[in-house]
Amino acid sequence: MLILGIDTSCDETSVSVIDGKNNILSSIVSSQIDLHKRFGGVVPEIASRKHVEIIDSIFHEAIDKANISKENIDAIAVTYGPGLIGSVLVGLCFAKGLSLSLNKPLIGINHVEAHAMSIFLEKDIEFPFISLIISGGHTCILLMEKPCNYRVIGSTRDDAAGEALDKIAKFLGLGYPGGPIIEKLSQKGNADYVLFPRPMADEDNLDFSFSGLKTAFINWAKRHKISDGNIHHVLASFQEAIFDSLFGKLMKASKRYNINRIVVAGGVASNSMLRTFFNEKAKANNIELFFPSPINCTDNAAMIAVTGYFYYKNGFLSPIDLKGFSRMVIKATP
């Protein structure tokens, strides 16, 4: 069964073809190819315009690499949100065009749900499970009750975890992207050097707040000198506060819903130190922890395709007039 996946919800234009659940025939992500060389001309930095200009080429790249013709596609899965609405609409409209011209079903996929489902690209796990999605743009906990049935049970109230890392890296002039740079510098550091706060740790909800942690770091940095001598330790401590906050709420979620199967996904989940931290804590707390491979953690269309696979198999298709959305409405969990 060939499922086409398309994602244009943020910066990346991604298209993927999968055969069945976990046979990825192609997974093309625009940032991973040299767009200037390939498509020529000036490529807009972050723009719906960029998606419009390259989506057709990325689609053809994905089809060619998968060695199929577009008529072989069984269903078209596309992100319809959340994301920058102008960008989301490019992928959505392109998918609708394909659906109409190929006469194949259209399936709208929630990008955040797809991160949780990305694990199925590599292994089968049982439902229900809890999923923590951590990236530059998202930090939330999903309760995955059964295939195609999930709800948001926790969320950040301000900054996403990846965003906090990115902003501190920029504040320190470390370059972009901040997360991997901080990870690298933290490897030689002592995470006990500074005890940064774990905001909302004492509150009974499953929500997060990282802007207070960001401010705590900035306040500390203004009072102490950060030099080559201590930067590894300061950053390791900062990372540790983030990891600790995240895992703490995951444990709360696990106890509250009595589920000990947890998937951690999203760009920040590719951080090797986070994986180590979480794996150790999971073992100590009898948690069955799963991480997709780093390549499947960052934004990609294969995760859209595999989520689409489940929807297709269960007969959940989308109408052709499906509207895109920019934001998931979060209802506070009491």
Place this chain on the structure above:
Amino acid sequence: MERTEFISKNPFDTWQIGERLGKMAKKGELYLLYGELGAGKTQFIKGMARGMGIEDWEYVVSPSFTLMNIYEGKKFNLCHVDLYRIESMEAIELNIEEYLQEGIVAVEWPEKKDWQIDAIKIILHVIDDDTRKIELIKP
């Protein structure tokens, strides 16, 4: 031009000040928020959202990665923009004028763009770890 100053001792104070402003907000107004990292721009906009009757105001999150988040208020929308990641404004089209027709637009890191429209400026100054001086400048 009208200039007002407030002192905020913590994020909750910042919410309250934002809320008061949000209650008085009118469709078509553009708010530009200036302040260093951690000054409380997003917290201020959370407060505005609360004042506008946006139900999930507690989940008004930073749009640094998404660039723009839209919230439906009781009478009109809040379009929350963040230009933090933008290097060059030619690279993006956000159609802010369009969103002003449906509500208010609040922008973080407005320094990245030249603004041709009259705007209400909010400047958040960091005084110490917790204290902020919030300046409100209406044209």
